[in-house]
Amino acid sequence: MTSPTVGDFLVDRLYAWGVRRIYGYPGDGINGVFGALNRANGKIEFIQARHEEMAAFMASAHAKFTGELGVCIATSGPGASHLLTGLYDARMDHMPVLAICGQQARASLGGHYQQELDLSAMFKDVAGAFVQQASVPSQIRHLVDRAIRTALGERRVTALILPNDLQDLDYEPPGRKHGTVHSGVGYRAPKTVPYADDLQRAADVLNAGKKVAILVGAGALQATDEVIAAAEKLGAGVAKALLGKAALPDDLPFVTGSIGLLGTEPSYKMMTECDTLLMIGSGFPYSEFLPKEGAARGVQIDLKADMLSIRYPMEVNLVGDSAETLRALLPMLQQKTDRAWREGIEGWMADWWKKLEKRALEPATTGVNPQRTVWELSPRVPANAIVTSDSGSCANWYARDLKVKRGMMCSLSGGLASMGAAVPYAIAAKFAHPERPVIALVGDGAMQMNNMAELITVAKYWKQWSDPRWICMVLNNEDLNQVTWEQRVMNGDPKFEASQNIPSVPYHRFAELIGLRGFYVDDAERMAAVWDDALASDRPVVIEVKADPNIAPLPPHITLQQAKAFATTLFEGDPNERNIIVDTAKQVLGAVLPGHKDE
Numbered sequence: 001m002t003s004p005t006v007g008d009f010l011v012d013r014l015y016a017w018g019v020r021r022i023y024g025y026p027g028d029g030i031n032g033v034f035g036a037l038n039r040a041n042g043k044i045e046f047i048q049a050r051h052e053e054m055a056a057f058m059a060s061a062h063a064k065f066t067g068e069l070g071v072c073i074a075t076s077g078p079g080a081s082h083l084l085t086g087l088y089d090a091r092m093d094h095m096p097v098l099a100i101c102g103q104q105a106r107a108s109l110g111g112h113y114q115q116e117l118d119l120s121a122m123f124k125d126v127a128g129a130f131v132q133q134a135s136v137p138s139q140i141r142h143l144v145d146r147a148i149r150t151a152l153g154e155r156r157v158t159a160l161i162l163p164n165d166l167q168d169l170d171y172e173p174p175g176r177k178h179g180t181v182h183s184g185v186g187y188r189a190p191k192t193v194p195y196a197d198d199l200q201r202a203a204d205v206l207n208a209g210k211k212v213a214i215l216v217g218a219g220a221l222q223a224t225d226e227v228i229a230a231a232e233k234l235g236a237g238v239a240k241a242l243l244g245k246a247a248l249p250d251d252l253p254f255v256t257g258s259i260g261l262l263g264t265e266p267s268y269k270m271m272t273e274c275d276t277l278l279m280i281g282s283g284f285p286y287s288e289f290l291p292k293e294g295a296a297r298g299v300q301i302d303l304k305a306d307m308l309s310i311r312y313p314m315e316v317n318l319v320g321d322s323a324e325t326l327r328a329l330l331p332m333l334q335q336k337t338d339r340a341w342r343e344g345i346e347g348w349m350a351d352w353w354k355k356l357e358k359r360a361l362e363p364a365t366t367g368v369n370p371q372r373t374v375w376e377l378s379p380r381v382p383a384n385a386i387v388t389s390d391s392g393s394c395a396n397w398y399a400r401d402l403k404v405k406r407g408m409m410c411s412l413s414g415g416l417a418s419m420g421a422a423v424p425y426a427i428a429a430k431f432a433h434p435e436r437p438v439i440a441l442v443g444d445g446a447m448q449m450n451n452m453a454e455l456i457t458v459a460k461y462w463k464q465w466s467d468p469r470w471i472c473m474v475l476n477n478e479d480l481n482q483v484t485w486e487q488r489v490m491n492g493d494p495k496f497e498a499s500q501n502i503p504s505v506p507y508h509r510f511a512e513l514i515g516l517r518g519f520y521v522d523d524a525e526r527m528a529a530v531w532d533d534a535l536a537s538d539r540p541v542v543i544e545v546k547a548d549p550n551i552a553p554l555p556p557h558i559t560l561q562q563a564k565a566f567a568t569t570l571f572e573g574d575p576n577e578r579n580i581i582v583d584t585a586k587q588v589l590g591a592v593l594p595g596h597k598d599e
Helices: 004-018 028-039 052-066 080-081 084-092 119-123 138-155 196-208 224-236 264-274 324-330 340-360 370-377 393-401 422-432 444-464 483-487 507-513 524-535 560-571 577-583 585-590
Strands: 020-025 045-048 070-074 099-101 130-134 158-163 212-216 235-238 255-258 276-280 299-304 316-319 386-389 407-413 440-443 469-477 517-521 541-548
Touching: 004 028, 004 138, 020 052, 020 422, 028 099, 045 422, 045 444, 045 483, 052 070, 052 080, 052 084, 052 099, 052 422, 052 577, 070 080, 070 084, 080 099, 080 119, 084 099, 084 224, 084 444, 099 119, 099 138, 138 158, 138 469, 138 517, 158 196, 158 585, 196 299, 196 316, 212 224, 212 264, 212 407, 224 235, 224 276, 224 324, 235 264, 235 340, 235 386, 255 264, 255 340, 255 393, 255 422, 264 340, 264 507, 340 370, 340 393, 370 577, 386 393, 386 422, 386 444, 393 440, 393 483, 422 440, 422 444, 422 507, 440 444, 440 577, 444 469, 469 507, 507 517, 507 541, 517 524, 524 541
Parallel strands: 020 045, 020 070, 070 099, 099 158, 130 158, 212 235, 212 276, 235 255, 276 299, 299 316, 386 407, 386 440, 440 469, 469 541, 517 541
Antiparallel strands: none
C-alpha cells in the first residue's frame, strides 16, 4: 500500500475537522494537494471558481451562511495574491476562513524564482492571527490544527503555505522528542456570558431609559427571539446594520430597518431622539448616525472586546454571545408601561413604508425606477430565500426596500464593502443550502468587474442543486451610480463621464448563451410578472433591468450643505441635468426646504 503523502494527510485532516467543501482554482504550485483531493474520491467537494478572488469571497460567504469554517485554495504567486480581496472581506466581517496556498520548491526560495512571492509577508496583515509556511512533513499536523482552531476560535482569517515539493513527500508524524509538536482535532465555541453584576449595571441603565433604541448587527443573527423580547420589555425600536438585516423580520412594526447612509428616516430619527442606546453584535462604522456623544446612555454587547465602545462611548460594555447574554439580562429588565416612545416609532415606520412605496412607484424618465425592482420582489420573496447584494446603488434598494421575512438569510460585503461579492456569495449560499432559493442583486459595474464570469460557474454546477432557483438581477444603468451620486451630493461635483460611464452589455443574452434563462425589463409594469416567472423557473435566471441612473440613492437625512452641493452640480452643468431635475431634485431639496416634503 502506498504511503500517504503530505497532500493526502492534509485532505484527511481537513475532513476530520469537518471540512466538506473547498473553493478555489488549480495550478502547478498546489498540484500535490489537488492530486490528494482527487484520490479522496469526493470526501471533500472541490468547487472551481473562475477566479481566486471569487473563491475567497465564496469561502467568506460559506462561513456567513453556515457558521462553519470557509476554505479556499490557490496556487503560488498570482493565484495566492488573487485571494487577498476576498480574504479581507472575511477579515473585516469577522469570518473564520482558511486559505491554503502553494509555494515554489523549498530549494528555490530566495532565488527570484518564477512565481516566487514572500507569501508569509503578503498574508501577514489579512491572516495575521496565523500564517505559516511548512518546511517538513511532520509540521503539517499541527499547522492545520492550529490554523483551523485559530480561525474558528478567534473568528479570523488564517493561511497555510505549502511548497510544491513538500506536498508529494510521504507524510511523517511528529516524533516523540524534543522540538516536536503534537496536536489534536476539535473545537467548540464556549458559552460566553458576562458576570451577574455587570449584567445588573447594564439593566440599571436600560431600565432608567425612557426612549430606548436598539441597534443590531451580524452578531445578533442567532438572537432573534431574545432581541424581540428585549425590545418588547424596553418599549424600544430596533434598527439594523446591513450585516444584521436578517436578524429581525421587517413585518414587526417597531423595526426601523437599516441605519446609516443606506438607512431609513425612522432609524435616523430614533437615534437622534433616544436617551438610551443598546448595541448588540454590531460594528456599524458611522458615528454621525448614532446619538450625539453625551445625549444618550449606552450599553453594548459583543463577543469581541476590541469592538466595544469604539463607535459610541458606552457606559456598560458586555463581552458575551448576544443570545446568551440577552437571556441572562432579560429577567433583570423592567417592563416599560409608558408606550408613547414605541408608538411614535411605529407611526414613523407606517409613514415610511408609504413613502417608500410612493418613491418606488414613481415613473422613471428613462427605463425602470430601480427602487421598483426590489419593492416588487419583497412580497414575492420566499420565506426561506437567501438574498445577497453587491456594493453600489443596488445596496440602497436592498437595504431599504427589501422586507426581510423570518427565516430568510441575507448578506453582503460589509466592512470591506467590496464590489463583486454578490454573485460569489450567492453561489456559496446555494452550495451550502441547495434546497433554498437564492437571489443576488447586482449593479452593472460589479457585473462587468468580475461577477459576469461567475455566471459560468453557475452554468457548470446548477444541475446538481436540489432546487434550481438561483436568480441574479442586474441593474443596467451604464453608470457607476453610487459614486456618481456621491460626487454630486457629497462633493458638489457634476458627473465625471470619463470615470463613471460604462458600456451597456446584454447580460440576459449572455445568460442564455451559457444555458441559463434571461429576462430583459425596460418597463416597470412588467417587473412583478418577471419576478414571478424567475421564481418559478426550472433553471437559474439572469434578470437584466434597464434602470434609470438619475434616481438618487439618497441618505436618510439630507443636510443643507449636501443640498447646496447637489445644487452646485446643476449650476456647473451635470451632463444629466435635465433628467436629474425631473427625477430627483424634489426629493433632495424637499428634505431640507420648508414646505417641500417627499410624501
